[in-house]
Amino acid sequence: MTKMKPGLTLLSVILLAGALSACGGNDGNEEKSSASPSQSETAEGTADAKEVTITLSTDNSQDAVNTANAYIAAFEKKYPNIKVELETRPGGTEGDNIVKTRLATGDMTDVFFYNSGSLMQALTPEKNMVDLTNEAFQQNVIDSFKSTVSYNGKVYGAPTASTMAGGWFYNKKVYADLGLQVPKTWAELIANSEKIKEAGMTPVIGSYKDTWTSQLVVLADYYNVQAQVPSFAEDFTAHKATNAGTPAMLRAFEKLQELHDKGLMNKDLLATTYDVGLKMLAEGKGVQYPMLSFATPAILQNYPDQIENLGFFAQPGDDASSNGLTVWMPGAAYIYKESKHVEEAKQFVAFVASVEGTEVASTVSKPTGPYLIKGASIPDDVPSLVKDMLPYFDNNQTAPALEFVSPVKGPSLEQITVEVGSGIKDAKKGAEAYDQDVEKQAKQLGLSGW
Structure with missing residues (x-):
């Protein structure tokens, strides 16, 4: 995804091979004891320390800004000699380009929040980022996340938020009124959608005015792909497998085509925005919305009275016995390699990557999945749709x-x-077009086999 745009860059968690459910680790005291010497030496009480100002860049979504400001306020209170100035940039492709341009021109902020995974690797980490592999705070970060911010064996980032999932929001009230059950297979989802259509409501919300939202059906199907072809990612990276030539991957595109062919999405999907899509869902005018769980804070903020009418389920495959959830890793905090305040920047990133940091973030942005910091927990008052995801993690049904x-x-x-x-x-032409698209990226990365 490009995303996540709201990330999308979209813009994926994972289990995280099991990592997510492993959120029980060090307690707060253990986490604190892992602070680096520089952290301890500049802790509260060092009022006579020289004042330093560092800069931080994040995307301009309200949730991202709220979270960054919460980190800054708590950090500056704890370390009064370090001030943090916040800069914002657009989300999506425009924001990606700004980050790349600023790195190329030597004009990047000291710390920047950005995507993990493939988009991070495209930023030439060895040239542009500080190596954080041996920082003490990495002991608090769950290992499955580290692989998403690593390059050539070195770790360059720390998680800035909770995990996310790609799946389907649904209006529980409408489901109950129509006597529908959460689908465990794609055929059941289509059957539910047909009943919703017969009842005069939009079965599946399409918000293609914001083009990044169109990717969810394809991307959220990856749990089903890997369940059938465990080696797909490795083979795809080595150019031994393609989207169009792998039936399980092609099936993701076929599902998207089927929604159109059966007339299950709103006719004005090309003019409908993400914000309108959330409104349709909350009001029950649209009943199902393939989307990232990161939309939860926006729903909570704009439709608090409807939040408990909404649920979340994994995108179904064709076999109910292998139903599972595709997960997105959160973005990460990185330090610009040419920063003149690397030590202070490390202190800020260490704070973000602590139990205290997750607690600060959760006061302004409810988590959309488990945190990736050992000892961190999800507040009891998160919306029930977030709790809908926990069984997948508990049962190791995530990818x-x-x-x-x-x-x-x-x-x-x-x-x-x-x-x-x-x-x-x-679907076939779409998958073939995407195979051509990824070939350009693979060659730019210099991957073997391309």
């Missing part, structure tokens, strides 16, 4: 989205999925 297990991520997927989802291209 990372493809962009977190392969560096190959084409920039044009969102345009291709708009075409498939609106009937301009069929």
Whole structure:
């Protein structure tokens, strides 16, 4: 995804091979004891320390800004000699380009929040980022996350938020009124959608005015792909497998085409925005919305009275016995290699990557999945739709989205999925177009086999 745009860059968690459910680790005291010497030496009480100002860049979504400001306020209170100035940038492809341009021109902030996974690898980490492999705070970070911010064996980032999942929001009230059950297979999802359509409501919300949202059906299907072809990510990266030539991967594009062919999405999907899509869902005018769970804070903020009417389920495959959830890793905090305040920047990143940091973040942004910091927990008052995801983690029924297990991520997927989802291209042609798109990216990365 490009995303996540709201990330999308979208913009994927993972289990995280099991990592997510492993959120029980060090307690707060253990986490604190892992602070680096520089942290301890500049802790509260060093009022006579020289004042330093560092800069931080994040995307301009309200949730991202709220979270960054919460980190800054708590950090500056704890370390009064370090001030943090916040800069914002657009989300999506425009924001990606700004980050790349600023790195190329030597004008990046000291710390920047950005995607993990394939998009991070495209930033030439060895040239542009400080190596954080041996920092003490990495002891608090769950290992499955580290692989998503690593390059050539070195770790360059720390998680800035909770995990996310790709799946389907649904209106529980409408489901109950129509006597529907959460689907465990794609055929059941289509059957539910047909009943919703007969009842006069939009079964599946399409918000293709914001093109990044068109990718979810394809990307959220990756749990089903890896369940059938465990080696797909490795083979795809080595150019031994393709989207169009792998039936399990092609099936993801076919699902998107089927939603269009059966008339299950709103007719004005090309003019409908993400914000309107959330409104349709909350009001029950649209009943199911393929989306990242990161949309939860926006729903909670704008439709607090409807939040408990909404639920979340994994995108079904064709076999109920292997139903599972595709997960997105959160973005990460990175330090610009040419920063003149690397030590202070490390202190800030260490704070973000602590139990205290997750507690600060959760006061302004409810987590959309488990945190990746040992000892961190999800507040009891998170919406029930977030709790809908926990059984998948508890039962080890999760898999990372493809962009977190392969560096190959084409920039044009969102345009291709708009075409498939609106009937301009069929599934096979869409998958073939994406194979051509990723080839350009793979060659730019210099991957073997391309």
